Amino acid sequence: MTISERINKIYRLLYKRYGPQGWWPGDTQLEYILGAILTQNTSWKNVEKAINNLKKSNLISIDKLKLLTTDELAQLIRSSGYYNQKALKIKNFVTFITENYNDSLENMFDEDIHVLRNNLLNIKGIGPETADCIILYGGNKAIFVIDTYTYRVLSRHGLVPEQTSYNEMQELFMDSLNDDPQIFNEYHALLVKVGKEHCKKRSPICAGCPLEKDPHTV
DNA sequence: GACCAGGCACATC
DNA sequence: GATGTGCATGGT
Numbered sequence: 001m002t003i004s005e006r007i008n009k010i011y012r013l014l015y016k017r018y019g020p021q022g023w024w025p026g027d028t029q030l031e032y033i034l035g036a037i038l039t040q041n042t043s044w045k046n047v048e049k050a051i052n053n054l055k056k057s058n059l060i061s062i063d064k065l066k067l068l069t070t071d072e073l074a075q076l077i078r079s080s081g082y083y084n085q086k087a088l089k090i091k092n093f094v095t096f097i098t099e100n101y102n103d104s105l106e107n108m109f110d111e112d113i114h115v116l117r118n119n120l121l122n123i124k125g126i127g128p129e130t131a132d133c134i135i136l137y138g139g140n141k142a143i144f145v146i147d148t149y150t151y152r153v154l155s156r157h158g159l160v161p162e163q164t165s166y167n168e169m170q171e172l173f174m175d176s177l178n179d180d181p182q183i184f185n186e187y188h189a190l191l192v193k194v195g196k197e198h199c200k201k202r203s204p205i206c207a208g209c210p211l212e213k214d215p216h217t218v
Numbered sequence: 219g220a221c222c223a224g225g226c227a228c229a230t231c
Numbered sequence: 232g233a234t235g236t237g238c239a240t241g242g243t
Binding site for chain 1: 224
């Protein structure tokens with residue numbers, strides 16, 4: 001079986017086992033984007049509280065976020081951890097969209113996907129995973145998101161060497177799968193799901209993992 | 219109390 | 232280019 005066939009087979013196994021994951025949680029494009037920043041190295045539970053705080057005060061809008069000071073924003077998102085840094089990151093994003101896209105998410109997502117990705121990566125605080133989450137979940141455009149679970153699950157099952165780079169990993173998925181944002185969305189979510197259940201940091205043993213049996217044939 | 223969570227920037231070698 | 236560190240709350 002080729003590596004691409006294995007990538008496709010793993011998707012089918014995970015989908016069969018876990019079903020649709022309903023990602024990305026949220027109601028609006030801007031909410032997805034804020035979630036993408038807030039969830040950096042942070043559990044979604046802690047992010048939800050921060051987003052709910054913003055929602056309660058009706059602040060999920062570019063205009064409202066512009067009016068907040070960084071310190072005010074930081075206090076509202078406290079529960080998500082790294083709150084001073086994340087407040088700056090959100091402010092940086094708001095400045096970015098004001099200066100480049102006239103405050104319009106629609107304008108931003110009309111941009112060529114590769115140009116947009118590069119532009120996002122130039123914002124201080126937006127790295128490859130966050131940029132790709134913004135494009136995939138916020139813009140519903142076909143780019144594959146790699147995260148810590150993707151590395152762990154694939155390397156532990158012997159599909160890639162541990163030192164594989166983000167871009168290499170992303171190419172592997174994108175070369176193997178149909179160019180479909182819905183599949184990319186679901187696959188990323190499924191990898192997080194199986195990672196949380198069976199591929200934790202401290203437990204190299206994959207008991208009960210749907211990919212457990214004969215890892216070299218999955 | 220230690221460890222971990224849907225990363226990233228920056229310093230140093 | 233690899234490796235180490237700060238950022239920080241909340242759950243197990």
